[in-house]
Amino acid sequence: MMQNKDNEMNQAEWRLKVFDSLSYPTLILKPDRTIVAANRKFLEKNKACGTQIIGRTCKDICSDTQRHINHFSCSDADCPLQRLIDTKQPQSVVLKNIDENGNEIWEERVFSPICVDEEGIKYIIESIRDVTAVKNLEKKYSDVRELIDKVVQSSVSGIMAADRKGEIILMNKAAEDLFGYSARDANRINIEDFYPSGVARHIMRKLRDENIGEKGKLPSTQVNIITREGVEIPVEMTAAIIYEDGREAATAAIFNDLREKQAVQKKLEETESQLFQSEKLASLGRLAAGVAHEINNPLTSILLYGNLMKEKLEPDHPLLNNLSYVLEDAERCKDIVKNLLAYSRQTRPAKDVFFLNNLVGESLRLIRDQKLFMNVNIIKNLDDYQILVNADKNQLCQVLINLIINAFDAMEGSGTLTLTTYRDRKTGKAYIEIADTGSGIPPENLSKVFDPFFTTKEVGKGTGLGLSMAYGIMEENHGRISIKSTGPEGTTILLELPEEPVSNEFHFMSIG
Template identity: 50%
Template sequence: MNERLFEELDWRLRVFDSLSFPTLILKPDKIILTANQIFLQRHGVTLEHIVGKHCHEVFYGGDSCPNKVCPFTKVLSEKTGTSVMRRHTTRTGKRLYEDRVFSPILDDDGNVAYIMESVRDVTRQKNLELALKETEAFVEKVILGSPIAIVAADRYGHILLMNPAAEELFGYANPFAVRHITADQLYPPGIASSIMRQLKDNKGKLPAIESTIINSIGERIPVELTASIIYEDDEEVATVGIYTDLREKRAVEKKLKETRAQLAQSEKMASLGQLAAGVAHEINNPLTGILFYATLKLENLSTEDPERADVQAVIDDVKRCKEIVQNLLAYSRQSSPMKDIIQLNAIVSQSLTLIRDPKMFRNVRVEREFSEDMMLVHVDKNQISQVIINLVMNAVSAMDGTGVLTLRTYRDKAANRAYLEVIDTGCGIPPENMSKIFDPFYTTKKPGEGTGLGLSTAYGLVKENKGEIRVKQTSAQGTTFLLEFELYQTIQDIEPT
């Protein structure tokens, strides 16, 4: 062999031997031509053992190859390299993963003369990959199963992930719909960009803030939001938002606030009632005295006496004072009701006929929306008439004589309640006045036009008759006062058990 050729062969053999992966050279018919040193070492064989053998004899020790698909077919037909991953278990039970790379070695005519097969042990990488997959699957399960709504979006705002809790919160049950929205559509205008700004100002982490989202049907929902930007190599790749629905918490807070206000209101009414009762009692006796002596004086004066007019004025004013005292006593529930069983509709109709000044109704259309259901109530009809008259007078004056007054009755048999609504189209009650309207002497009317005893008297009388009175709603379009009484049950009403 000439020296050049020897040298050429020598370095090629050395390269082959120094490959760090176990490597074989095979003929296209899968007969082993040679193997490098590391292959022999790993498999504990010598060249004599394997040269001339079929590859499956060396790898699997059998007469035939257990693999249905052989990479040789691909290498031979396409003349390009290919690789397969093989898993096998060693005799000691250790699971190994091998990446077997098959590369064609072409002859001068471009045909596959030999195939080089390198075996790379990728057990470590494969185990890491499997562990990662397991971790990913676990994280996915945690995210998907979380009762907290989680949404991730890419840097352009496209939704990457919306867990089932978020789908429920945002109302996107269809994953297809989610693909067609962007993160800014989940918030009222301007909010998404403000959140992004805060995120960037806080190094990509936003501690819990209260915010508002918009669901798929346009409803605004209060939420607590925490968000963070996910970076990869200092590059922003996604944003994750975690949302807690605050609707239930808000509803509980509102209820608590209302209950506190109601409690404060009834405490105030109770102490004002005591005060009113005290004043009324103290004043009632001297007034009775003044009225008695003034009436006596009038009777003793001759019909022409010029003093008659003065004494009559004293009597009229004392009577007015006594009326106020009566109202105060009604408010402080010192009057004793004389209860009858009566139809609620009948009391309402009767009250309307009792209103002294029909001129008040000039431009007021009165609508009666009476339920035809049986609505018997056990009340003092005169007292409840007074309540209705007070409410109607207030409604008419709130409408300044022009508008629609609706009197609506209905019942809730299951709750055992009968209701009357006095609805006006008047000016409404400003929120800051709401806590004061039932106070005695609270009025927004000019002096001489109202004493501010109408609602406080009504409150006392309704309570005396075991009912409820409240403002059901009020706005610049009008006010609805609601009266509520227990339904009186007749024998037929009581369901047989």
């Protein structure tokens, strides 16, 4: 009996020792919240002795003035102890507290039931763990996450990530705009839907290829993507595989829309080629003008003396025929010289204000006699609005006639010629389009057709001055000539002129 008592004493002491040596501050409470024991760690931490704690309730301690002992409000509605009593299950709660130096600390309090028998819960053990370091880390992590999220969302480049199955797990605003999908429906889309067939696999192969950049990284590459509307867009992309423990976990890619860059590039190339063309034509023009001047004088003598001779010869003279050929060819040379002088802008434009539609009508009238008209269907697609331009009407007539004759030549007598006029109110430009259904200009000739003397026509048929002269005249009149389209279905030449604003009634009265 005595020995049993000793054993019990020893066991009780031993339990107290265990309780005291727990490294977490710990309390034992009754279900009525009375504290029956507090371990050494608890007393040390709260700088209290047992008598200050034992016999009091946890609520008393909550309202203790020593704020470092406890400083959180404990409401019945959300009392973990009550929950434990109701559910008989362990409960935990994380609470914010203020330590004696006024620093914020976080505590996790775990409540476990003890002595559960048919009478129910007899005691509750509460252990308190300082989780301030974990909480601070969590906050730091969530701050960094928030920052990364903001950086990703505010990026002007489209950013996207997909899991191993290719399902989208991240899509920023720029990617939404680029692809036309919203991040909300992203989880229903697979990465393969964003590329033309086979491209996604090809990108993955490149990503895994150690010979292309670093393994798992794809250097800047140009590809086409497909938007929700099915439009293909050229983009520049970089991509990377995200590894976790050496295994592929996800892929991420950054996209930049290339449409604007390519449009600027194209415009730059066009401007460069136009500058080159203008320079080439300017130097050729100076040469042509020099040659034309030199030839003009001897040509005038040839024509003068040749005609005098022709007048003197008897009508049946055997040399009369030969002389007529000489004079005909000399006349042709005179026309060439005249065109050369026009092309090299030796003649000043005499500008006047006129209706663009009238120019089309007059040019057609001037070539009406040509037998070329025979099997050609002419469509006049003229703007209802009377577009005004301020230019040299005769020169422009010359341009239009040359272009119409070129079109007829290309159609070899049969086809459709469409003459269209229109304007762009925003840019203040007036346009004439000359479209034929002829053979088209082969790509290798495109850069040459505006060069003087470039012709594909047989000797004696074309001098190759028509387009170069047209180019010179359009520039002189502050306009432009360009090939809008060409191919086996025909050619469309575009003439552009500044539109003359309608200023006053006087203008209307004086225009032709």
